[in-house]
Amino acid sequence: MEKKSEINGHAMPSSASTDRMLEQSAQKSPRDKVLAFLKRNLLVILTVSGVLVGVGLGMMVRNMHLTRAQMTYFAFPGEMLLRMLKMIILPLVVCSLISGAASLDTRSLGKLGGIAVSYFLVTTLIASGIGVALAFIIKPGVGAGALNTNNLGLESVTTNKETTDSFLDLARNLFPANLVAAAFRSVPVGTDTDGMNILGLVLFAMVFGVALRKLGDEGEELIRFFNAFNEATMVLVSWIMWYVPFGIMFLVGSKIVEMEDVVLLVTSLGKYIFASILGHIIHGGIVLPLIYFGFTRKNPFSFLSGLITPFTTAFATCSSSATLPSMIKCVEENNGVDKRISRFILPIGATVNMDGAAIFQCIAAVFIAQLNNAELNAGQIFTILVTATASSVGAAGIPAGGIITIAIILEAIGLPTNDLSLMLAVDWIVDRTTTVVNVEGDALGAGILHHINQQEMKKQQQQGKQEDEELAEVRVEAVANVQAEEETSPLVTHQTKEATPEAIESVL
Template sequence: MEKKNGHTMTDSVSTDDILEKNGKKKKSCKDKLMRFLNRNMLVIMTVSGVLVGVGLGMMVRNMNLTRAQMTYFAFPGEMLLRMLKMIILPLVVCSLISGAASLDTRSLGKLGGIAVSYFLVTTLIASGIGVSLAFIIKPGVGAGALNTNNLGLESVNTNKETTDSFLDLARNLFPANLVAAAFRSVPVGTEPDGMNILGLVLFAMVFGVALRKLGEEGEELIRFFNAFNEATMVLVSWIMWYVPFGIMFLVGSKIVEMEDVVLLVTSLGKYIFASVLGHIIHGGVILPLIYFGFTRKNPFSFLSGLITPFTTAFATCSSSATLPSMMKCVEENNGVDKRISRFILPIGATVNMDGAAIFQCVAAVFIAQLNNIELNAGQIFTILVTATASSVGAAGIPAGGIITIAIILEAIGLPTNDLSLMLAVDWIVDRTTTVVNVEGDALGAGILHHINQQEMKKQHLGEELAEVLVEAVANTQADEETSPLVTHQTLGSAGDQSPRESAEAIESVL
């Protein structure tokens, strides 16, 4: 028995209270755990898919599958890639049209200018990191005896001039046939069977601006593309639940298809190390610092909401295939304005290739060292500029950056017959390359969102100040000092004005 506030209470009651509290505590912990699992279930499943895929691939690798059996094993992963590629065309076109139409011309031009500057600067920094690491690590020094015959690789023929490659890039910007652009691009050294996303991006942006200029006449078409875009995002949310299963077989099949990995890694280990280290430095240090410099926010908390698209990028090696999940996660997990994300992410997936610029520069210096060619300052500068410019035209597909290495090699007069060495280990390097590519796009969207929010705050503050200046009228008859925000307007006395004149004066002030 105990007394509390003058009342006698039994021990049984206090015990019940304790049990009830403990029950609530246990229930709250359970609720928190369930909420966490519900919120992060897709992330957990996707990461688990990669890990299970690695283990599955190692097991199946020892079974010596035939070519047909390997195709069957890789089929679920192939379905994932086909689903993601299926959704790219409507997603890119509709999101860019609705994004460009929802922004006014001034803000569109300003945001576009900031985005282009961000893409160019970060890619140039990435190229600098690649060249610097290649000269520090020297992956090609002492590997002069290494050639494609030792590894049983076929040579890659690239009968293409640098000028022709850049002219093809310009041609892709303005496709002669929009319907054909959805199926093939002007060849930049690759087979033309591939979507010309660059041309579709430019058309969609200009078309969105044109719709906005139409005013009321263009509203119906803008609403159509907005609805189309939202429906596409619903399809994306459905596809996302297949991602963990597809990734498991995608990663497993790559491990099964590997040739003599030990020989490749020992022969080209320094090249792989230099490329991956460059990706770690750029993606783990440089890009987060740039984001922090603009926003003064923790970049890693921003990136933590993007684990699913990063895992997808790692598994698929395709910036374009990662675009649907990136767009979904950036908007839902990080709260980026839809107008910003749907405008900038498709452009970034097409032209912003920081990871590709790093491994292209490392590969160019590696091939020079392999052939015992000393690079002068002019050639190094050419590598930096060409890698930055040619990464814009790099296809957002697996091994899309290999061809741009040929452009760099042609620009500085190096032989292209060693490109097959890059292809041999591209499946390793291309994974970290794609992760850095999509990370740059996501952080760019976060920076633009922050800048847009700051501009909106300034405008809102300006409107509030304008309202204060217009609505507040000083009492000129008072001798006390008034606020400097208040306008001083001399009004006649009530006796000097008729009621109608007085009403008109009040109306004009308001």
């Protein structure tokens, strides 16, 4: 039996070298162990420290009353981080999906894809249910009827987008007319606007990967090219990761400096903020870990402990897409998830799996209904659940990407969209926990698929062993019969002895 070691809850094959390392680590002094821990988790410690220092720095600089130009200079290192992460998204998504789809055979691709889509839909529907339930329990909009955008000095957000158009746009984005344009444009209501159309690129990359595999030997060279491109991109990601702590410090600090009257916002919209963050804690801290444990029977928190860096990046950047590079790196290196699975599932998850967004969208819809003293019937509540689940698929993985999708829900249940600016005012608070839950759902999905894949491989190996054993038994019996025949039949023995060389050659 081959020994198994575990990396953050995932079984990994053990070897003599890893056994020796374990023995050496047992003999290390406490000082050496502390140094080894610091070295192993240096990036995580630096990233978390970057957030804390950024908060302190932001509070200090906030009292200095910087000019608009000075604020721009202060935010510059954080802006550079976002630009680096966005720069790497396109090659990472396209190459990882093409190489991932090409490395899996069509049957397993279909099975894994089916499980992934089911997982994404079910978790998003549960998230929507939690959001609606909390909104009715906490009632964030009750008693806030006097609150409007004029009280907070906010500009109104207008949208003339119909619900039908939103779902048609989802289909339009799936099939971009121009792949090059899709790298920096999406298609709302039939017209191109700025913003990467990741959904269209994801579908194209998956189908293209399957097509390359179907080509056989002819497609091998192109598959190797995309594999090499993918690995080179991951090297770039590992370099960018060391800039993350410094960039995050200024990213968080600049957001604190830019804040308007926080006290007024929190007192006015405190119940809405509380309901949204509580929903994210329940879904991310209880529901998703329970689903992971139900499938794998492993500790979900040991798995999540290897993902502190991407969670911190998600908290600071408010972008699922920008967190994708660090998520792929950490899921593979810290949790031992198969590259073929992580690079296939995580880009899809970053595009279509928005559990955190579904929670705050549902709470926002009910909040605006309560704000306008509108009683929601069972049909409207069901519409909110379904529309939030469906529209979160098309939500952009960028800061404030979910705000526009709230307009779709409001249009679907016949509520005015002029109160959306209230959501926008506190989106910078809620969006942080939203993004963390979004990327957590993606990571745990990859862990579940990795576990299912391992179980399938074990079954195949066991079946292979059984077949080998059966064949071995058949061979033993056949040899015994031949020997018995040689001993008892003088005719066969006589023929074997007198066989000519030509006869032997023809038999062979």
